[in-house]
Amino acid sequence: MSIAMKRRRATAGRVRRQFRQSRLGMVGLTVLGVFILMALAAPLLVDATELNPVRARQAGNPQWASPSEFSPLGTDHLRRSVWAQFVWGSRVSLFVGLAATVLTILVGSVVGIVSGFVGGRLDGFLMRITEWFLVIPFLPLAIVLASVLGRSVWNIIFVIGITSWPSTARLVRAQVLTVKQRLFVDRARSLGASGPHIVGHHILPNVSGLILANATLAVPISILTETTLSFLGLGDPSAASWGRTLEEAFVNGAMTRNAWWYFLPAGFGILAVVLAFTLIGRTLEEIANPRLSGR
Amino acid sequence: MLTLVFVLVFNFFLFRVVQTDPVGSLFRGRNIPQERLDELREEFGLDEPMLTQFGLYLRETAQLNFGYSYQSRQDVWGEISERIPPTVILVGVSAVLSAVIGTLGGVIAAWRRNSWKDHSITSGTMVFYSMPDFWLGMVLLVLFAVVLGWFPVGGMVAAGSGETGVSRLLDQLHHLFLPTLTLTLAYLGEYTLVTRSSLLDVMGEDYLTVARAKGLRDVVVRNRHAVPNALLPVVTLTAINFGFVLSGAIAVEAVFSWPGLGKATADAIRGPDLPMLQGLFLLFSAAVIFFNLVADLTYSWLDPRVEEA
Numbered sequence: 001m002s003i004a005m006k007r008r009r010a011t012a013g014r015v016r017r018q019f020r021q022s023r024l025g026m027v028g029l030t031v032l033g034v035f036i037l038m039a040l041a042a043p044l045l046v047d048a049t050e051l052n053p054v055r056a057r058q059a060g061n062p063q064w065a066s067p068s069e070f071s072p073l074g075t076d077h078l079r080r081s082v083w084a085q086f087v088w089g090s091r092v093s094l095f096v097g098l099a100a101t102v103l104t105i106l107v108g109s110v111v112g113i114v115s116g117f118v119g120g121r122l123d124g125f126l127m128r129i130t131e132w133f134l135v136i137p138f139l140p141l142a143i144v145l146a147s148v149l150g151r152s153v154w155n156i157i158f159v160i161g162i163t164s165w166p167s168t169a170r171l172v173r174a175q176v177l178t179v180k181q182r183l184f185v186d187r188a189r190s191l192g193a194s195g196p197h198i199v200g201h202h203i204l205p206n207v208s209g210l211i212l213a214n215a216t217l218a219v220p221i222s223i224l225t226e227t228t229l230s231f232l233g234l235g236d237p238s239a240a241s242w243g244r245t246l247e248e249a250f251v252n253g254a255m256t257r258n259a260w261w262y263f264l265p266a267g268f269g270i271l272a273v274v275l276a277f278t279l280i281g282r283t284l285e286e287i288a289n290p291r292l293s294g295r
Numbered sequence: 296m297l298t299l300v301f302v303l304v305f306n307f308f309l310f311r312v313v314q315t316d317p318v319g320s321l322f323r324g325r326n327i328p329q330e331r332l333d334e335l336r337e338e339f340g341l342d343e344p345m346l347t348q349f350g351l352y353l354r355e356t357a358q359l360n361f362g363y364s365y366q367s368r369q370d371v372w373g374e375i376s377e378r379i380p381p382t383v384i385l386v387g388v389s390a391v392l393s394a395v396i397g398t399l400g401g402v403i404a405a406w407r408r409n410s411w412k413d414h415s416i417t418s419g420t421m422v423f424y425s426m427p428d429f430w431l432g433m434v435l436l437v438l439f440a441v442v443l444g445w446f447p448v449g450g451m452v453a454a455g456s457g458e459t460g461v462s463r464l465l466d467q468l469h470h471l472f473l474p475t476l477t478l479t480l481a482y483l484g485e486y487t488l489v490t491r492s493s494l495l496d497v498m499g500e501d502y503l504t505v506a507r508a509k510g511l512r513d514v515v516v517r518n519r520h521a522v523p524n525a526l527l528p529v530v531t532l533t534a535i536n537f538g539f540v541l542s543g544a545i546a547v548e549a550v551f552s553w554p555g556l557g558k559a560t561a562d563a564i565r566g567p568d569l570p571m572l573q574g575l576f577l578l579f580s581a582a583v584i585f586f587n588l589v590a591d592l593t594y595s596w597l598d599p600r601v602e603e604a
Contacts, residue, residue: 132301132302135580135583135584135587136302136305136580136583137538137539137542137579137580137582137583139542139545140542140545140560140575140576140579140580141576143545143560143564143572143576144572144573144576147564147567147569147572148569220425224427227427227430228427228429228545228546231427231429231546231549232545232546232549232560232561232564233561233564233565234564243427246427246429246430246433249433250433250549250550255433255436255437255441255448256441256448258437258441258442260437263430263433263434264434266430267426267427267430267433267434270426270427270430271422271425271426274425274426275421275422275425278421278424278425
């Protein structure tokens with residue numbers, strides 16, 4: 001056991017070293033770090049009451065003020081500070097993106113591992129279901145589910161998780177199938193190891209790198225889906241994400257007023273976070289699968 | 296085929312079971328006598344057992360009868376079919392443009408790997424790939440329509456112009472430009488990245504060394520020997536993306552008020568107009584399933600090796 005622990009720690013150290021060597025990966029990590037800090041420190045940066053239109057009116061904020069008239073990012077149609085919306089929106093966007101990804105990866109990995117390891121009829125059945133979900137158009141399905149379930153943060157997370165697990169399941173299954181053929185699995189089995197033991201001690205450590213890389217690449221999809229769903233009016237009314245800021249800006253005519261300060265920050269926030277996750281994910285993928293390096 | 300059945304079953308359960316009492320919610324908050332409600336439930340077949348209801352639903356779907364839209368009180372299929380041509384024009388043109396430009400970009404990037412061309416193409420497409428497509432539309436709209444005033448802010452034709460013939464066509468092209476640009480930029484990235492990595496795979500192959508050893512020029516090696524073999528995944532991607540021609544531009548159509556299926560979806564969400572959403576969802580799924588089949592068939596026709604798999 002202790003040997004296994006040591007080996008795992010050595011692998012983690014090697015991954016960390018390789019990651020540090022990738023310039024793009026480090027850029028992504030830095031950008032992401034800044035945004036995560038901002039999301040965590042939101043109460044310290046801006047008071048949550050600045051999101052309240054009644055308070056904004058009482059404070060005497062101007063309406064549709066540009067950044068030069070009201071620092072740092074101007075105000076919207078309800079006199080609220082756009083900066084406050086940007087800071088607090090990062091919390092919702094990041095939280096939904098991460099939570100939905102956890103759900104996606106959890107369902108996808110369990111289905112992939114069970115399907116690949118057990119095989120046989122169960123495999124056929126699970127893969128059939130996976131194929132069905134892969135074929136149904138992703139965004140319309142999410143829209144339909146979200147409209148039927150109602151507008152809440154948890155429903156959005158559920159909807160994204162339930163619509164995006166199939167590709168992870170397929171990927172994990174393929175990896176499990178190759179790992180299963182390896183000699184050490186035969187060895188463990190001939191020594192009388194049970195199925196759960198083999199999965200936990202031999203299969204899982206060998207697919208976890210792939211799962212991690214896949215998870216990092218799934219976050220952008222989750223965040224972009226949340227943004228689109230919120231933009232279409234399916235977001236949680238009580239927890240404003242960046243997508244909802246974009247929706248409000250669009251619905252209330254920020255575009256014809258040329259109120260660029262209202263819709264540019266949220267969009268750039270999404271772009272930065274998504275790009276950061278993509279860079280990190282690609283770097284991890286290269287480390288997990290050296291054949292890809294140089295791409 | 297089985298997938299279509301799955302979608303039908305799924306659709307049925309989603310809308311009939313989650314929404315247990317459509318008649319009740321139709322008249323929510325209004326004072327309707329209980330007998331009238333029961334009468335309506337009987338009329339819609341809601342008092343039948345679930346299996347009978349499912350049979351009824353299959354028959355109605357086969358007849359393209361999706362009921363009436365809550366919002367417009369019109370026949371859902373009639374509403375939907377009117378919206379198909381604008382979407383096919385917009386997304387079809389964008390899909391073709393992005394496939395062609397994206398593939399060319401990928402070929403250039405891979406062939407001169409790690410050059411400045413490669414780096415700018417790869418990072419550029421990654422940036423466009425990382426932003427919400429509708430936000431890109433909003434930015435382009437404000438820049439080119441509101442600030443510069445070069446293009447109309449939305450719609451498909453200028454309101455009340457009553458023009459015909461060539462000038463009407465030009466007007467439509469004028470309206471088409473910005474949404475097409477948005478979608479093309481948004482879809483480009485996928486093609487570029489897939490083409491690039493597929494071509495990089497091929498570039499190590501022996502037959503390219505042979506072609507070079509024969510003394511063929513670089514361009515000939517690329518266009519005759521490398522690219523055709525690298526295009527297989529791109530062909531599949533194109534075919535699959537054509538399945539999304541109907542459903543691919545929901546938020547972008549909303550931004551540009553383009554009167555297509557995407558705008559219809561966005562409007563139906565606001566209701567929510569469930570019969571309309573149901574019809575749209577079925578249509579979107581059918582399109583994707585159909586083009587997936589086309590993708591499979593083209594692939595096995597182009598690459599006979601997959602037949603064995």
